[in-house]
Amino acid sequence: MSSLSDPDALKALETWLARDWRADAVRVSDTKKLSGGAIQENWAATLEVSGGEMHGILDTVLRTDSPSGVAVSHSRAQEYLLLKAAFEAGVIVPEPLACCDDLDGTGKQVVVMRRVTGIALGQKVARDTSLGGDREALVETLGRQLALIHSITPATHTFPFLRAPSADHAIDDMYRHLDALQQPRPAIEWGLRWLVNNRPAPEEIVLIHNDYRTGNYMVDEAGLTGILDWEFADWGEPHVDIGWLTAMCWRFGQRQNQAGGVGSRDAFYKGYEEASGRKVDPERVYFWEVFAHIRWAIIALQQGDRFLKGGERTLDIVLTGRRPAELEYEILQMTKPGQGLLPAQH
């Protein structure tokens, strides 16, 4: 399938955008492939729009599936609808501008977003304290933003491509993904069994980002500039997202900074509670932090499996395939025999 490096594909996109925006012409220039993303490609591009409502120069990112991409998440068009809902709810995201759902009959989908400046790289954001402005203010903002995402509910929105809202999906999905790998993983089974035995009563269902962590939001020197990577968004319980951000496995080595390796739990909870009107329940957070380690371990196993079965043979993926051991270590520590839920405090 053609990539956006192909001049014909760009031409087709220009024609499509001009029609969609009722412009006289659209010219795409300065395309540059951005790093990151094995499944999606992101291209920085300048769009010169003549005529119509969008008239002017737009700094954009074009997001499309990479030619070798595996369909494990939402399609670009579905992701666009989720991003649009978030934007309209006031979440700080790259503004969605257009979505071409079939580029020139190839079936290729391209999402056009306004370009956001900053750095997202998890290691860098966690370690470089000159980024993100005041770090406590940053995690408080992340709490407030998460509350805005969670204001989208099955009562306010319909997304036909999402499964019917249910609290049962979370653990069921983990078993399903693990079984598909056909590898016995006793430590992960142990953790899953602990989840089954310690499941808190389900709470209300909202739109969850489902990958809300350091590495998936962008910051500049002053603070948050955009929340990215909406491809896993789904209906789910609010604490799923809270525990994903605070889980040890997403602190990038900054174990003491419990909110995303960046700031304190208290500041993150404060932002979330003030903006959502919900109380954060530390025991639920503990539960979803255990879940987070299991989920990440299973994703790492999936990547290792794809490597072995002829997927992309990159260094990043081969090293990720060896990550489960350290995740299993945290899982076993959090789920000692006879121990139930505790308040998350480490």
Added chain:
Amino acid sequence: MIPDTPGRKDLLETAAAALREEIAPSLKGEQRLTVLMAISAIDTACRDLEVAPELDQIQAESLVGLGFEGDDPAVSLTREIRNGEFDKGAGSKSLHEVLMKDVILRCQISNPRYLMVAEDDWNNRPTD
């Protein structure tokens, strides 16, 4: 016959050292990251070569110790965990111990630095 020397570990260690000392310092950005990841992959392979025989033996013995023998002992173990056979009692404790031992050995291969920091953290937490 005797194996040729220098051995595989010597080859890998020397390759990693050359990348670490001669190449990495002069690189920046993504290229530097790539070389650091390559070094990490070689280091992991070295540790794997060293620990693998011991790990294989310990894993086999652990499964026998828990009462799992035959064709696919690890599959039987995971099935029983899922069915709740290890939810309570002495079986639960001994399984957890065995899993922890296995995971620690595997971390010593995949990420010993992580393990050191994590163990230090867990060992210094007040008991709840």
